[in-house]
Amino acid sequence: AALSRIAPLLKSAAPGTTVTTAGWVRTRRDSKQGFSFVELNDGSCMANLQLVIDSGVPGYADVIKHVTTGSSLRVSGELKESPGANQRVELHVQSLELLGEADADKYPLQKKRHSFEFLREIAHLRPRTNTFGAIARVRNCVCRAIHDFFQQRDFLHVQTPLITTSDCEGAGEMFTVTTLLDPDREAKGFKPGEIDYSHDFFGKKASLTVSGQLEGEIFACAVGPIYTFGPTFRAENSNTTRHLAEFWMIEPEAPFYELVDDMQLAEDFIKFVIRACLEHCAEDMQFFNDRIDNTVLSTMQNILDHQFKRVSYTEAVALLEKSGKTWEYPVAWGINLQAEHERWLTEDHFKQPIIVYDYPRTLKPFYMYCNDDGKTVRAMDVLVPRVGEIIGGSQREHRLDVLESRLAESGLDPAAYWWYLDLRRYGSVPHSGFGLGLERMILLLTGMQNIRDVIPFPRTPKNAEF
Numbered sequence: 312a313a314l315s316r317i318a319p320l321l322k323s324a325a326p327g328t329t330v331t332t333a334g335w336v337r338t339r340r341d342s343k344q345g346f347s348f349v350e351l352n353d354g355s356c357m358a359n360l361q362l363v364i365d366s367g368v369p370g371y372a373d374v375i376k377h378v379t380t381g382s383s384l385r386v387s388g389e390l391k392e393s394p395g396a397n398q399r400v401e402l403h404v405q406s407l408e409l410l411g412e413a414d415a416d417k418y419p420l421q422k423k424r425h426s427f428e429f430l431r432e433i434a435h436l437r438p439r440t441n442t443f444g445a446i447a448r449v450r451n452c453v454c455r456a457i458h459d460f461f462q463q464r465d466f467l468h469v470q471t472p473l474i475t476t477s478d479c480e481g482a483g484e485m486f487t488v489t490t491l492l493d494p495d496r497e498a499k500g501f502k503p504g505e506i507d508y509s510h511d512f513f514g515k516k517a518s519l520t521v522s523g524q525l526e527g528e529i530f531a532c533a534v535g536p537i538y539t540f541g542p543t544f545r546a547e548n549s550n551t552t553r554h555l556a557e558f559w560m561i562e563p564e565a566p567f568y569e570l571v572d573d574m575q576l577a578e579d580f581i582k583f584v585i586r587a588c589l590e591h592c593a594e595d596m597q598f599f600n601d602r603i604d605n606t607v608l609s610t611m612q613n614i615l616d617h618q619f620k621r622v623s624y625t626e627a628v629a630l631l632e633k634s635g636k637t638w639e640y641p642v643a644w645g646i647n648l649q650a651e652h653e654r655w656l657t658e659d660h661f662k663q664p665i666i667v668y669d670y671p672r673t674l675k676p677f678y679m680y681c682n683d684d685g686k687t688v689r690a691m692d693v694l695v696p697r698v699g700e701i702i703g704g705s706q707r708e709h710r711l712d713v714l715e716s717r718l719a720e721s722g723l724d725p726a727a728y729w730w731y732l733d734l735r736r737y738g739s740v741p742h743s744g745f746g747l748g749l750e751r752m753i754l755l756l757t758g759m760q761n762i763r764d765v766i767p768f769p770r771t772p773k774n775a776e777f
């Protein structure tokens with residue numbers, strides 16, 4: 312028989328139905344009356360399906376002692392209304408098959424809650440816990456909502472390359488790509504095994520992408536609004552709770568958009584994703600509120616209920632200076648806002664997400680549109696309580712002469728960006744876009760503290776194994 316998933320069984324299957332299902336055992340309890348009660352989970356939802364196994368079931372005596380926490384089962388039987396208050400139905404098992412044992416002496420039992428740190432070291436167990444199961448489902452929901460949002464607005468999904476020669480952010484955080492297979496390497500004077508990091512992508516220097524933006528612009532200014540959604544790599548050697556070496560970024564890019572349009576798109580997008588999770592992952596969102604951070608649901612509602620406040624960088628700095636607080640990192644016009652400043656603005660002062668715009672040009676990369684004041688660029692960052700920056704975006708510089716001088720000013724070689732400059736030579740148009748870090752969005756939604764815990768396989772200076 313086809314396997315049923317547990318979520319729909321618990322939600323809507325009629326008592327009396329005969330079903331086959333499978334999953335992993337959370338607990339087993341044997342009653343004196345010759346029954347065993349097993350809580351079975353298959354990851355489709357937080358709740359377990361209660362199995363009632365009569366000692367008369369064929370093979371019971373041989374099998375039941377191996378039905379321990381962590382073992383896997385396939386079972387068939389009849390759904391019956393459950394007398395317990397916790398579930399609508401339970402499964403009265405008619406046949407059961409033990410698929411895989413889990414040594415009860417060695418298995419890291421789940422009686423006490425494990426720390427997230429500990430779980431990061433046990434690859435197989437981590438996604439079988441309630442918290443990580445819920446994160447996986449919410450993450451899935453967010454990914455679907457991302458496509459829904461942009462597809463509904465006729466943005467094309469464009470795939471930008473992971474291997475590239477441009478350092479878009481100019482922050483020197485790129486991982487270099489190397490190949491030891493260059494057949495000419497020895498002719499070029501390298502010893503076997505010696506790596507020339509500056510020329511090792513078949514004789515050129517290439518890196519893993521830090522952003523698909525520049526390539527995204529090329530398509531946006533031809534086919535209309537686009538979005539990219541893929542992995543991004545940054546050699547962040549800082550071990551913070553907000554930075555990964557590999558993370559996922561969503562980057563829309565739209566021609567004819569100016570900064571105000573970009574800000575509105577960002578706000579609509581975040582609200583759309585939150586609504587999708589509240590609707591499709593209600594049970595998981597409630598779990599995060601109950602077990603991880605009891606402000607999750609009120610924060611989500613607060614975000615949905617208000618327009619994000621637009622605050623210029625200059626106003627933000629003035630507010631910080633007037634705050635009367637003593638900052639660890641002194642505030643003055645021209646500084647990069649630090650976590651303490653972002654938190655005060657969003658958590659203490661505005662008490663909601665804000666969009667800070669028009670940053671000093673010295674703080675931002677070369678591609679942002681220069682304002683007439685000669686001092687600021689049309690950048691915008693979306694800052695949210697607890698997490699800080701989740702979006703960085705801008706209107707792009709589309710005037711050839713200004714862009715060329717900005718490249719030079721940034722110490723970059725304009726010749727290497729000929730393909731990017733061509734976009735300004737032939738039919739240039741105003742355009743804008745932003746990047747949202749998927750994992751930062753998940754931190755906001757779940758109340759989790761550490762970015763390592765909201766990605767299936769975190770890549771950090773300390774871990775690349777699993």
Ligand code: ATP
Nearest residue numbers: 545547553554555558700701702703746747748751
């Ligand atoms: P931060 O100031 O936090 O280092 P950033 O300004 O360097 O971020 P951007 O270049 O603006 O980041 O990238 C766009 C978005 O990508 C950020 O707003 C953030 O959501 C996300 N992001 C950036 N770096 C990382 C990282 N190392 N790990 C996870 N997400 C990241």
Ligand code: MG
Nearest residue numbers: 482545547554
């Ligand atoms: Mg950074």
Ligand code: MG
Nearest residue numbers: 647692700703
């Ligand atoms: Mg930043």
Ligand code: MG
Nearest residue numbers: 692700702703
């Ligand atoms: Mg940024």
